[in-house]
Amino acid sequence: MVEIYDVAIVGGGGAGLSAAIFTSRLGLSTIIVTREIGGRALVNSPYSHRSIENYPGFPSITGLELMSRFEQQAKIYGATFLFAEALKVSEDESHIFHIVTTRGEVKSRTLILAFGETPKRLGVKDEEKYEGRGISYCAYCDLEECRGKVVAVVGFGERALLSASLLSKVAEKVYLIYWWGGVGEPIDLTRFLKGKENIELITLSSVAEVKGCDKVESIVIQGPFGEDRRKIKVDSLFIELGFEAKTDFLKGFVELDENGKVKTDRDCCTSRAGVFAAGDITDSKYKQIVISAGDGARAALSAYNYLQHIRGGTPLYSDIFTLRSKKLVEGNGE
């Protein structure tokens, strides 16, 4: 293992893998710290064989295959992988970045943050244990597994409704456990339910417990004050509470927006010199694989230029004045 990498990338989805292809190909020693390979392109499902149909060059390709190709390409150019979770990042007085992970510390001269967004969890006991065993955060991905089954969707807003509607086309029965639906509910739930006889709407309720052995067998629902508890037998539970950027450990390190997203400029530079960000973790509006991959490439080129500057080399596609005006580099050196 290299002692200090030129580039450490946190996240092994489309953004991180694309960044690794570029940095390794440019000859920079690169390590990717990631929980797993593929990220959201696999749409959070161990079952998903759903095709991606808008990645240029591939009219239809599964997320798994596309991400495996990204991974292979990064490996061909020599990127190293560390399967771990990044817990903390800091910079020392020599401008070396330290990434504390669940499998030790990684040091690097530049850092690319590419760790996407995570589905919001419900927060019930054993939720993680049942993920992929009846608990899902993506109805679209796990639709086929629900054919003829009894399923529940818990959440609120249009996402929950869309999931329930989709599932109702294949499942025998769908319980829609809706967090709100009382006075002031902005969505016309009666209109939504019209013609969808196999959806049972349970308003002002949430899921308090998930029960089962190897997989989900039932859920316990209750009202907002813990009242009206009752057990429902279900084969799957879909959680539709939206997504969040888990960037707490970056607070004070780089500038974040009000949603916890990393603020970047058009070259994927963050507020801290030597730190770049790419893909869904950034404050950019659009979230697609091709955008994450493009961001990854941009962040990689910016990291390369930053290193070229501190090493006295020639930057790619840019010049020192551009770099300085973008706050890519610090100091008085010419």
Ligand SMILES: Cc1cc2nc3c(=O)[nH]c(=O)nc-3n(C[C@H](O)[C@H](O)[C@H](O)COP(=O)(O)OP(=O)(O)OC[C@H]3O[C@@H](n4cnc5c(N)ncnc54)[C@H](O)[C@@H]3O)c2cc1C
């Ligand atoms: C249901 C659904 C369908 C979609 N369909 C399409 C589609 O058809 N076409 C399309 O282009 N886009 C689609 N998207 C969007 C697309 O999947 C994402 O925009 C893209 O995959 C994001 O890539 P990313 O690399 O930025 O982040 P991610 O793919 O989220 O990758 C983040 C990576 O970081 C890792 N990670 C997270 N936290 C840490 C940590 N602390 N330490 C270490 N590793 C960490 C994760 O394990 C993951 O590997 C869809 C998204 C969803 C949810």
